Amino acid sequence: MSGVRVLVGTRKGAFICTADGDRAKWDISGPHFAGWEAYHVKGSPADPDRIYASQSSAWFGQVMQRSDDGGKTWNAVGNQFAYDGDPGTHQWYDGTPHPWEFKRVWHLEPTADNPDEVYAGVEDAALFRTTDGGQSWHELPGLRTCQGPQWMPGAGGMCLHTILLDPVNPQRIFIAISAAGAFRTDDGGATWKAINRGLHSQHIPDPTAEVGHCVHRIARHPSRPDVLFMQKHWDVMRSDDAGDNWYKVSGNLPTDFGFPIEVHAHEPDTVYVIPLKSDAERYPLAGKLRVYRSRTGGNDWEALTDGLPQENCYVNILRDAMAVDQLDSCGVYFGTTGGQVYVSPDGGDHWSTIARDFPAVCSVEVQTLP
Amino acid sequence: MIRVALPLQLRELARLEGDLEVDVPPPASVRAVLDEIERRYPSLLGTIRDEATGQRRAFLRFFVCNEDWSMESPDAPLPAAVASGVEPLLIVGAVSGG
Numbered sequence: 001m002s003g004v005r006v007l008v009g010t011r012k013g014a015f016i017c018t019a020d021g022d023r024a025k026w027d028i029s030g031p032h033f034a035g036w037e038a039y040h041v042k043g044s045p046a047d048p049d050r051i052y053a054s055q056s057s058a059w060f061g062q063v064m065q066r067s068d069d070g071g072k073t074w075n076a077v078g079n080q081f082a083y084d085g086d087p088g089t090h091q092w093y094d095g096t097p098h099p100w101e102f103k104r105v106w107h108l109e110p111t112a113d114n115p116d117e118v119y120a121g122v123e124d125a126a127l128f129r130t131t132d133g134g135q136s137w138h139e140l141p142g143l144r145t146c147q148g149p150q151w152m153p154g155a156g157g158m159c160l161h162t163i164l165l166d167p168v169n170p171q172r173i174f175i176a177i178s179a180a181g182a183f184r185t186d187d188g189g190a191t192w193k194a195i196n197r198g199l200h201s202q203h204i205p206d207p208t209a210e211v212g213h214c215v216h217r218i219a220r221h222p223s224r225p226d227v228l229f230m231q232k233h234w235d236v237m238r239s240d241d242a243g244d245n246w247y248k249v250s251g252n253l254p255t256d257f258g259f260p261i262e263v264h265a266h267e268p269d270t271v272y273v274i275p276l277k278s279d280a281e282r283y284p285l286a287g288k289l290r291v292y293r294s295r296t297g298g299n300d301w302e303a304l305t306d307g308l309p310q311e312n313c314y315v316n317i318l319r320d321a322m323a324v325d326q327l328d329s330c331g332v333y334f335g336t337t338g339g340q341v342y343v344s345p346d347g348g349d350h351w352s353t354i355a356r357d358f359p360a361v362c363s364v365e366v367q368t369l370p
Numbered sequence: 371m372i373r374v375a376l377p378l379q380l381r382e383l384a385r386l387e388g389d390l391e392v393d394v395p396p397p398a399s400v401r402a403v404l405d406e407i408e409r410r411y412p413s414l415l416g417t418i419r420d421e422a423t424g425q426r427r428a429f430l431r432f433f434v435c436n437e438d439w440s441m442e443s444p445d446a447p448l449p450a451a452v453a454s455g456v457e458p459l460l461i462v463g464a465v466s467g468g
Contacts, residue, residue, distance in 0.1 A: 035378075059427065059429040059430060059464065060377075060383075063383065063416075063417065075413075076383065076412075079415065079421075080415070082422055
Protein backbone atom coordinates (compact mmCIF):
# COMPACT_ATOMS: atom_id res chain seq x y z
CA MET A 1 0.00 0.00 0.00
CA SER A 2 1.33 3.43 -0.77
CA GLY A 3 1.94 5.84 2.01
CA VAL A 4 2.87 9.37 2.86
CA ARG A 5 5.71 11.16 4.57
CA VAL A 6 4.79 14.53 6.05
CA LEU A 7 7.68 16.94 6.53
CA VAL A 8 6.98 19.47 9.26
CA GLY A 9 9.20 22.48 9.92
CA THR A 10 8.76 24.16 13.31
CA ARG A 11 10.30 26.89 15.43
CA LYS A 12 12.27 24.26 17.36
CA GLY A 13 13.23 21.73 14.73
CA ALA A 14 11.79 19.46 12.06
CA PHE A 15 9.57 16.41 12.40
CA ILE A 16 8.86 13.60 9.96
CA CYS A 17 5.49 11.86 10.18
CA THR A 18 4.85 8.71 8.17
CA ALA A 19 1.72 6.66 7.61
CA ASP A 20 0.28 4.16 5.20
CA GLY A 21 -2.44 5.07 2.73
CA ASP A 22 -5.11 5.09 5.43
CA ARG A 23 -3.35 8.05 7.03
CA ALA A 24 -4.79 7.08 10.40
CA LYS A 25 -1.77 5.83 12.38
CA TRP A 26 1.37 7.96 12.38
CA ASP A 27 4.99 7.34 13.25
CA ILE A 28 6.84 10.52 14.15
CA SER A 29 10.59 11.12 14.20
CA GLY A 30 12.28 14.24 15.47
CA PRO A 31 12.97 16.84 16.40
CA HIS A 32 15.65 16.97 13.77
CA PHE A 33 17.92 20.05 14.16
CA ALA A 34 16.53 20.38 17.68
CA GLY A 35 16.34 23.91 18.98
CA TRP A 36 16.80 25.47 15.55
CA GLU A 37 14.11 26.97 13.38
CA ALA A 38 13.21 24.74 10.45
CA TYR A 39 11.57 27.17 8.07
CA HIS A 40 11.03 24.64 5.30
CA VAL A 41 11.66 20.96 4.57
CA LYS A 42 10.93 19.55 1.13
CA GLY A 43 11.62 16.35 -0.75
CA SER A 44 12.76 15.92 -4.33
CA PRO A 45 10.06 14.75 -6.75
CA ALA A 46 12.81 12.92 -8.64
CA ASP A 47 14.06 10.97 -5.63
CA PRO A 48 11.85 10.75 -2.53
CA ASP A 49 14.82 9.81 -0.37
CA ARG A 50 16.43 13.16 -1.13
CA ILE A 51 15.13 15.83 1.24
CA TYR A 52 16.38 19.36 1.80
CA ALA A 53 15.87 21.43 4.93
CA SER A 54 16.41 25.07 5.83
CA GLN A 55 17.74 25.27 9.39
CA SER A 56 18.36 28.68 10.91
CA SER A 57 18.83 30.56 14.12
CA ALA A 58 19.24 34.15 15.17
CA TRP A 59 22.46 33.14 16.94
CA PHE A 60 24.14 30.94 14.35
CA GLY A 61 22.62 31.98 11.03
CA GLN A 62 21.66 29.74 8.15
CA VAL A 63 22.48 26.05 7.83
CA MET A 64 21.31 23.90 4.93
CA GLN A 65 20.71 20.22 5.50
CA ARG A 66 20.33 17.36 3.07
CA SER A 67 19.17 13.81 3.62
CA ASP A 68 19.77 11.01 1.13
CA ASP A 69 17.81 8.38 3.05
CA GLY A 70 14.35 9.83 3.51
CA GLY A 71 15.20 11.88 6.58
CA LYS A 72 16.84 9.20 8.70
CA THR A 73 20.22 10.95 8.60
CA TRP A 74 21.22 14.46 7.61
CA ASN A 75 24.36 16.21 6.48
CA ALA A 76 25.04 19.93 6.35
CA VAL A 77 25.68 21.22 2.85
CA GLY A 78 26.62 24.67 1.56
CA ASN A 79 25.13 27.62 3.41
CA GLN A 80 26.68 30.60 1.66
CA PHE A 81 24.08 32.74 -0.09
CA ALA A 82 26.02 35.61 -1.64
CA TYR A 83 24.08 38.09 -3.74
CA ASP A 84 25.36 38.52 -7.27
CA GLY A 85 27.31 41.79 -7.30
CA ASP A 86 26.33 44.74 -5.15
CA PRO A 87 22.63 44.28 -4.42
CA GLY A 88 22.20 47.91 -3.40
CA THR A 89 19.21 48.87 -1.31
CA HIS A 90 15.50 48.22 -0.96
CA GLN A 91 12.99 50.28 0.98
CA TRP A 92 12.86 49.92 4.73
CA TYR A 93 9.58 50.06 6.63
CA ASP A 94 9.83 53.85 6.89
CA GLY A 95 10.60 54.24 3.19
CA THR A 96 14.31 54.91 3.63
CA PRO A 97 16.87 52.93 1.61
CA HIS A 98 18.09 49.81 3.42
CA PRO A 99 20.97 47.56 2.36
CA TRP A 100 20.05 44.16 0.99
CA GLU A 101 21.12 41.59 3.63
CA PHE A 102 20.75 37.83 3.54
CA LYS A 103 18.88 36.57 6.61
CA ARG A 104 17.46 33.09 5.96
CA VAL A 105 16.04 30.63 3.47
CA TRP A 106 12.25 30.58 3.53
CA HIS A 107 11.38 28.10 0.82
CA LEU A 108 13.04 25.26 -1.08
CA GLU A 109 11.78 23.94 -4.39
CA PRO A 110 13.56 20.88 -5.82
CA THR A 111 13.05 20.43 -9.55
CA ALA A 112 10.96 17.63 -11.00
CA ASP A 113 13.66 15.59 -12.65
CA ASN A 114 17.00 16.33 -10.97
CA PRO A 115 17.48 15.68 -7.23
CA ASP A 116 20.61 17.86 -7.24
CA GLU A 117 18.81 20.93 -8.57
CA VAL A 118 16.90 23.08 -6.09
CA TYR A 119 15.65 26.65 -6.04
CA ALA A 120 15.74 28.58 -2.77
CA GLY A 121 13.72 31.66 -1.90
CA VAL A 122 15.46 33.81 0.66
CA GLU A 123 15.12 36.90 2.83
CA ASP A 124 16.07 39.62 1.83
CA ALA A 125 14.17 38.61 -1.25
CA ALA A 126 16.13 36.81 -3.93
CA LEU A 127 16.07 33.53 -5.78
CA PHE A 128 19.02 31.15 -5.59
CA ARG A 129 19.68 27.80 -7.26
CA THR A 130 21.94 24.86 -6.64
CA THR A 131 22.77 22.25 -9.26
CA ASP A 132 25.16 20.25 -7.08
CA GLY A 133 22.86 19.00 -4.36
CA GLY A 134 23.17 22.06 -2.17
CA GLN A 135 26.95 22.36 -2.02
CA SER A 136 26.89 25.76 -3.70
CA TRP A 137 24.10 28.29 -4.27
CA HIS A 138 24.01 30.98 -6.94
CA GLU A 139 21.62 33.88 -7.27
CA LEU A 140 19.44 34.55 -10.31
CA PRO A 141 19.93 38.31 -10.07
CA GLY A 142 17.61 39.30 -12.89
CA LEU A 143 14.68 39.20 -10.47
CA ARG A 144 15.98 42.13 -8.46
CA THR A 145 15.96 44.33 -11.57
CA CYS A 146 12.12 44.29 -11.39
CA GLN A 147 12.05 47.50 -9.32
CA GLY A 148 13.98 45.83 -6.49
CA PRO A 149 14.92 49.19 -4.90
CA GLN A 150 11.17 49.83 -4.46
CA TRP A 151 10.43 46.57 -2.66
CA MET A 152 9.55 46.77 1.01
CA PRO A 153 9.44 44.05 3.67
CA GLY A 154 6.25 42.73 5.14
CA ALA A 155 6.05 42.40 8.90
CA GLY A 156 7.72 39.00 8.73
CA GLY A 157 10.61 40.24 6.63
CA MET A 158 11.20 40.74 2.92
CA CYS A 159 10.92 37.10 2.01
CA LEU A 160 10.70 35.23 -1.26
CA HIS A 161 8.31 32.56 -0.04
CA THR A 162 6.67 30.98 -3.11
CA ILE A 163 8.35 29.22 -6.03
CA LEU A 164 6.22 27.48 -8.67
CA LEU A 165 8.09 25.61 -11.38
CA ASP A 166 6.06 25.17 -14.54
CA PRO A 167 5.46 21.45 -15.21
CA VAL A 168 5.33 21.96 -18.98
CA ASN A 169 7.66 24.83 -19.74
CA PRO A 170 10.99 24.52 -17.90
CA GLN A 171 11.80 28.14 -18.74
CA ARG A 172 8.81 29.46 -16.78
CA ILE A 173 8.94 30.10 -13.02
CA PHE A 174 6.53 32.00 -10.79
CA ILE A 175 7.69 33.50 -7.50
CA ALA A 176 6.10 35.71 -4.86
CA ILE A 177 7.57 38.13 -2.36
CA SER A 178 6.13 39.87 0.70
CA ALA A 179 5.62 42.71 0.17
CA ALA A 180 6.61 43.16 -3.47
CA GLY A 181 4.14 40.90 -5.27
CA ALA A 182 4.24 38.14 -7.85
CA PHE A 183 6.77 37.79 -10.65
CA ARG A 184 7.27 35.48 -13.63
CA THR A 185 10.18 34.52 -15.82
CA ASP A 186 9.77 32.88 -19.24
CA ASP A 187 13.47 32.46 -19.93
CA GLY A 188 14.71 30.35 -17.06
CA GLY A 189 15.31 33.24 -14.69
CA ALA A 190 17.33 35.62 -16.85
CA THR A 191 14.55 38.23 -17.04
CA TRP A 192 11.40 38.70 -15.00
CA LYS A 193 8.18 40.67 -15.12
CA ALA A 194 5.90 41.78 -12.33
CA ILE A 195 2.49 40.07 -12.67
CA ASN A 196 0.29 42.05 -10.32
CA ARG A 197 -2.35 43.55 -12.63
CA GLY A 198 -5.73 43.28 -10.98
CA LEU A 199 -4.42 43.24 -7.42
CA HIS A 200 -5.81 45.98 -5.21
CA SER A 201 -4.10 46.67 -1.88
CA GLN A 202 -5.59 49.43 0.20
CA HIS A 203 -2.68 49.60 2.61
CA ILE A 204 -0.17 50.90 0.03
CA PRO A 205 0.00 54.43 -1.41
CA ASP A 206 -1.05 53.33 -4.91
CA PRO A 207 -3.50 50.43 -4.41
CA THR A 208 -2.93 49.17 -7.96
CA ALA A 209 0.84 49.68 -8.12
CA GLU A 210 2.90 47.42 -10.36
CA VAL A 211 4.88 46.22 -7.29
CA GLY A 212 4.36 46.52 -3.57
CA HIS A 213 1.55 44.03 -2.95
CA CYS A 214 1.73 41.65 -0.02
CA VAL A 215 1.16 38.34 -1.77
CA HIS A 216 1.01 35.58 0.83
CA ARG A 217 0.92 32.49 -1.36
CA ILE A 218 0.23 31.23 -4.88
CA ALA A 219 -0.89 27.71 -5.84
CA ARG A 220 -1.93 25.93 -9.01
CA HIS A 221 -2.75 22.52 -10.36
CA PRO A 222 -0.06 21.00 -12.59
CA SER A 223 -2.57 20.05 -15.28
CA ARG A 224 -3.53 23.73 -15.74
CA PRO A 225 -0.29 25.63 -15.27
CA ASP A 226 -1.74 28.95 -16.45
CA VAL A 227 -4.48 28.99 -13.81
CA LEU A 228 -3.14 30.43 -10.57
CA PHE A 229 -4.80 30.96 -7.21
CA MET A 230 -3.46 33.56 -4.79
CA GLN A 231 -4.00 34.29 -1.13
CA LYS A 232 -3.08 37.94 -0.80
CA HIS A 233 -2.79 39.82 2.49
CA TRP A 234 -6.48 40.47 1.97
CA ASP A 235 -8.32 38.94 -1.01
CA VAL A 236 -8.28 35.52 -2.61
CA MET A 237 -7.43 36.00 -6.28
CA ARG A 238 -7.35 33.94 -9.48
CA SER A 239 -5.57 34.30 -12.80
CA ASP A 240 -6.40 32.36 -15.94
CA ASP A 241 -3.51 33.71 -18.00
CA ALA A 242 -0.37 32.85 -16.04
CA GLY A 243 -0.60 35.90 -13.84
CA ASP A 244 -1.03 38.56 -16.51
CA ASN A 245 -4.42 39.47 -15.02
CA TRP A 246 -5.96 38.66 -11.67
CA TYR A 247 -9.53 38.79 -10.45
CA LYS A 248 -11.05 38.36 -7.02
CA VAL A 249 -12.69 35.04 -6.08
CA SER A 250 -13.21 35.61 -2.35
CA GLY A 251 -16.95 35.19 -2.94
CA ASN A 252 -18.77 34.10 0.19
CA LEU A 253 -15.72 33.66 2.43
CA PRO A 254 -16.41 35.11 5.88
CA THR A 255 -13.08 36.95 5.68
CA ASP A 256 -10.47 36.80 2.95
CA PHE A 257 -7.37 37.46 5.02
CA GLY A 258 -5.13 34.42 5.37
CA PHE A 259 -1.84 32.86 4.45
CA PRO A 260 -1.88 29.42 2.75
CA ILE A 261 -3.78 28.34 -0.34
CA GLU A 262 -3.71 24.90 -1.94
CA VAL A 263 -5.27 23.05 -4.86
CA HIS A 264 -6.64 19.49 -4.70
CA ALA A 265 -4.32 16.91 -6.27
CA HIS A 266 -6.89 15.60 -8.77
CA GLU A 267 -9.50 18.36 -9.07
CA PRO A 268 -8.02 21.54 -10.59
CA ASP A 269 -11.01 23.64 -9.51
CA THR A 270 -10.98 22.50 -5.88
CA VAL A 271 -9.14 25.06 -3.78
CA TYR A 272 -8.50 25.34 -0.04
CA VAL A 273 -7.91 28.42 2.15
CA ILE A 274 -7.98 29.02 5.90
CA PRO A 275 -9.47 32.46 6.58
CA LEU A 276 -8.29 34.45 9.58
CA LYS A 277 -10.22 37.21 11.27
CA SER A 278 -8.04 40.08 10.08
CA ASP A 279 -4.49 41.28 9.68
CA ALA A 280 -4.75 42.82 13.14
CA GLU A 281 -6.16 39.62 14.67
CA ARG A 282 -4.46 36.72 12.95
CA TYR A 283 -6.54 33.84 14.22
CA PRO A 284 -9.71 32.08 13.07
CA LEU A 285 -12.94 34.00 13.16
CA ALA A 286 -14.87 33.48 16.43
CA GLY A 287 -12.32 30.93 17.61
CA LYS A 288 -13.57 28.34 15.10
CA LEU A 289 -10.86 26.66 13.02
CA ARG A 290 -12.40 26.24 9.58
CA VAL A 291 -10.84 25.26 6.30
CA TYR A 292 -12.82 26.61 3.36
CA ARG A 293 -13.09 24.63 0.14
CA SER A 294 -14.26 25.81 -3.24
CA ARG A 295 -15.11 23.19 -5.85
CA THR A 296 -15.73 25.84 -8.47
CA GLY A 297 -12.36 27.52 -8.72
CA GLY A 298 -13.33 30.23 -6.26
CA ASN A 299 -16.29 32.43 -5.29
CA ASP A 300 -18.42 29.60 -3.89
CA TRP A 301 -16.84 28.34 -0.66
CA GLU A 302 -17.95 25.81 1.96
CA ALA A 303 -16.69 25.53 5.54
CA LEU A 304 -15.00 22.26 6.53
CA THR A 305 -15.18 21.70 10.27
CA ASP A 306 -15.50 18.00 11.07
CA GLY A 307 -12.69 17.18 13.48
CA LEU A 308 -11.41 20.75 13.81
CA PRO A 309 -11.82 22.75 17.04
CA GLN A 310 -14.92 24.93 16.90
CA GLU A 311 -14.38 26.97 20.03
CA ASN A 312 -11.52 28.81 21.71
CA CYS A 313 -9.08 28.27 18.85
CA TYR A 314 -6.77 31.23 18.31
CA VAL A 315 -3.87 29.90 16.24
CA ASN A 316 -2.36 31.10 12.99
CA ILE A 317 -1.62 28.97 9.93
CA LEU A 318 1.48 30.22 8.14
CA ARG A 319 1.83 30.43 4.38
CA ASP A 320 3.97 27.33 3.86
CA ALA A 321 2.05 25.22 6.37
CA MET A 322 -0.48 23.55 4.06
CA ALA A 323 -0.03 20.73 1.56
CA VAL A 324 -1.85 18.00 -0.34
CA ASP A 325 -0.78 14.45 -1.13
CA GLN A 326 -1.27 12.58 -4.41
CA LEU A 327 -3.16 9.50 -3.19
CA ASP A 328 -6.42 8.59 -4.93
CA SER A 329 -8.37 10.08 -2.07
CA CYS A 330 -6.46 13.35 -1.84
CA GLY A 331 -5.11 14.10 1.62
CA VAL A 332 -4.99 17.67 2.87
CA TYR A 333 -2.63 18.74 5.66
CA PHE A 334 -1.93 21.88 7.62
CA GLY A 335 -0.03 22.95 10.73
CA THR A 336 -0.69 25.73 13.20
CA THR A 337 1.32 28.09 15.33
CA GLY A 338 -0.17 26.21 18.27
CA GLY A 339 1.78 23.13 17.25
CA GLN A 340 -1.06 21.04 15.85
CA VAL A 341 -0.76 19.21 12.55
CA TYR A 342 -4.07 18.16 11.00
CA VAL A 343 -4.81 15.71 8.21
CA SER A 344 -7.90 15.05 6.18
CA PRO A 345 -7.55 11.84 4.14
CA ASP A 346 -10.74 12.58 2.21
CA GLY A 347 -10.18 15.97 0.65
CA GLY A 348 -11.27 18.00 3.65
CA ASP A 349 -14.48 16.25 4.73
CA HIS A 350 -13.05 14.82 7.96
CA TRP A 351 -10.02 15.94 9.96
CA SER A 352 -7.86 14.35 12.63
CA THR A 353 -4.68 15.26 14.44
CA ILE A 354 -1.27 13.94 13.46
CA ALA A 355 0.46 15.86 16.26
CA ARG A 356 -1.06 18.03 18.93
CA ASP A 357 1.88 19.57 20.75
CA PHE A 358 4.67 20.35 18.31
CA PRO A 359 6.41 23.72 18.50
CA ALA A 360 4.83 26.42 16.32
CA VAL A 361 4.60 25.03 12.80
CA CYS A 362 6.34 27.00 10.03
CA SER A 363 5.84 24.60 7.13
CA VAL A 364 4.14 21.38 6.09
CA GLU A 365 5.03 19.38 2.99
CA VAL A 366 4.00 15.88 2.04
CA GLN A 367 5.63 13.19 -0.05
CA THR A 368 3.48 10.47 -1.58
CA LEU A 369 5.49 7.27 -1.40
CA PRO A 370 5.19 4.27 -3.71
CA MET B 371 46.64 22.74 22.11
CA ILE B 372 43.80 25.19 22.64
CA ARG B 373 40.54 24.19 24.26
CA VAL B 374 37.42 25.74 22.78
CA ALA B 375 33.99 25.62 24.42
CA LEU B 376 31.25 25.82 21.83
CA PRO B 377 27.52 26.32 22.40
CA LEU B 378 25.56 23.08 22.52
CA GLN B 379 23.87 23.78 19.19
CA LEU B 380 27.21 24.06 17.41
CA ARG B 381 28.63 20.96 19.12
CA GLU B 382 25.62 19.03 17.87
CA LEU B 383 25.92 20.49 14.39
CA ALA B 384 29.59 19.44 14.26
CA ARG B 385 28.77 16.13 16.01
CA LEU B 386 31.21 16.91 18.81
CA GLU B 387 31.11 15.64 22.35
CA GLY B 388 32.61 17.90 25.00
CA ASP B 389 35.09 20.66 24.40
CA LEU B 390 36.96 21.00 21.17
CA GLU B 391 40.75 20.94 21.08
CA VAL B 392 42.65 22.53 18.23
CA ASP B 393 46.30 23.06 17.43
CA VAL B 394 47.35 26.28 15.79
CA PRO B 395 50.85 27.61 15.25
CA PRO B 396 51.94 30.47 17.53
CA PRO B 397 51.02 33.20 18.00
CA ALA B 398 47.54 31.77 18.46
CA SER B 399 44.67 34.16 17.76
CA VAL B 400 40.90 33.96 17.57
CA ARG B 401 41.12 34.12 13.78
CA ALA B 402 43.60 31.24 13.64
CA VAL B 403 41.46 29.16 16.00
CA LEU B 404 38.31 29.79 13.95
CA ASP B 405 40.15 29.04 10.71
CA GLU B 406 41.18 25.67 12.12
CA ILE B 407 37.71 24.91 13.50
CA GLU B 408 36.09 25.66 10.14
CA ARG B 409 38.71 23.61 8.28
CA ARG B 410 38.04 20.57 10.47
CA TYR B 411 34.29 21.07 10.75
CA PRO B 412 32.93 22.65 7.55
CA SER B 413 29.39 22.39 8.91
CA LEU B 414 30.31 25.26 11.24
CA LEU B 415 31.15 27.60 8.37
CA GLY B 416 29.13 30.76 8.76
CA THR B 417 27.73 29.86 12.17
CA ILE B 418 30.31 31.70 14.30
CA ARG B 419 31.36 34.40 11.85
CA ASP B 420 30.04 35.55 8.52
CA GLU B 421 31.64 33.60 5.68
CA ALA B 422 32.02 36.62 3.43
CA THR B 423 33.04 39.34 5.89
CA GLY B 424 34.59 37.32 8.71
CA GLN B 425 32.56 39.37 11.20
CA ARG B 426 31.56 37.67 14.45
CA ARG B 427 27.85 36.88 14.48
CA ALA B 428 26.00 39.47 16.50
CA PHE B 429 24.55 37.13 19.13
CA LEU B 430 27.85 35.40 19.91
CA ARG B 431 30.61 36.60 22.22
CA PHE B 432 34.17 35.42 22.86
CA PHE B 433 35.49 35.15 26.43
CA VAL B 434 39.08 34.53 27.45
CA CYS B 435 40.34 34.25 31.04
CA ASN B 436 37.19 35.94 32.35
CA GLU B 437 37.55 38.81 29.89
CA ASP B 438 35.26 39.69 27.02
CA TRP B 439 37.33 39.41 23.84
CA SER B 440 34.45 40.02 21.47
CA MET B 441 35.69 43.43 20.45
CA GLU B 442 39.37 42.54 20.35
CA SER B 443 41.11 42.28 17.01
CA PRO B 444 40.71 38.69 15.75
CA ASP B 445 44.47 38.74 15.20
CA ALA B 446 45.36 39.68 18.78
CA PRO B 447 47.55 36.98 20.36
CA LEU B 448 45.60 34.92 22.86
CA PRO B 449 46.91 34.87 26.47
CA ALA B 450 49.43 32.18 27.30
CA ALA B 451 46.95 30.41 29.56
CA VAL B 452 44.64 29.90 26.58
CA ALA B 453 47.39 29.16 24.07
CA SER B 454 48.69 26.44 26.39
CA GLY B 455 45.27 24.89 27.02
CA VAL B 456 45.07 25.82 30.71
CA GLU B 457 42.08 28.07 30.11
CA PRO B 458 39.47 27.57 27.35
CA LEU B 459 38.37 29.99 24.68
CA LEU B 460 34.69 30.38 25.38
CA ILE B 461 32.31 30.99 22.47
CA VAL B 462 29.04 31.96 24.09
CA GLY B 463 25.59 32.54 22.65
CA ALA B 464 23.40 35.33 23.98
CA VAL B 465 21.02 34.18 26.69
CA SER B 466 17.79 34.95 24.93
CA GLY B 467 15.07 33.32 22.92
CA GLY B 468 11.63 31.90 23.45
